[in-house]
Amino acid sequence: MQEPYATGFDVPARPAPAVFAGAGRWGGGGAVGFGGRVTLGFMLIRDAVADDWPRIWPFWHRIVAAGETYAWDPETSEEDARALWMAPGKRVFVAEDEVSGGVLGSAYVTPNYGGPAADVANAGFMVDPDRTGRGVGRALAEHVLQMAEADGYRAMVFNAVVETNPAVKLWVSLGFEIVGTIPAAFTHPAHGRVALHVMHRFL
16 A cells, blocks of 8 residues: 655644534444544544654654564664655645544545646555554545545545455445456565455555
8 A cells, every 4th residue: 555755854834623423333423524633523534744754753663663564674773764755746634533543543545647637636544552443544444545535536546455454344334446456576574475456445
């Protein structure tokens, strides 16, 4: 679900706190939102700001260093990680615990291609391993799909989904299809050589 991107750091300012009636329930509460901001029970999903990065980095580093789900160098430095995740041209989101203020997870959406194919999106998702099992991943995924469509994208592609990643079931449940598989492309620390899937969904 990732591609190499240009270095840099540029994310939008926090949107104004306004709400409208929405749909969906997470953590026992209804969803209300405005633009890139939505409240889902115990968590708020909003556009990221620069000050969010120090709260994203610890779980970003933990996930990538594990070498199980992302085709990025497990020894990626914080500076390079910030450039990858928060690069100009990416719209970055965070899921924030409204009680503790902690960041539960993060996601981005960006063009997968350029020129005449620039309306096909790519996205990346990470949930703090200590905060799984609360519906954060699905909430982020559904929110990013909605925002991508609202931003004018017509489809979304994941370029490198590790076949052993439990998120494959989530993507299928959200309407993604496996449109290609690169066999034995990824060295998994527990499973050895495994395949990478290319997944696609129209928005």
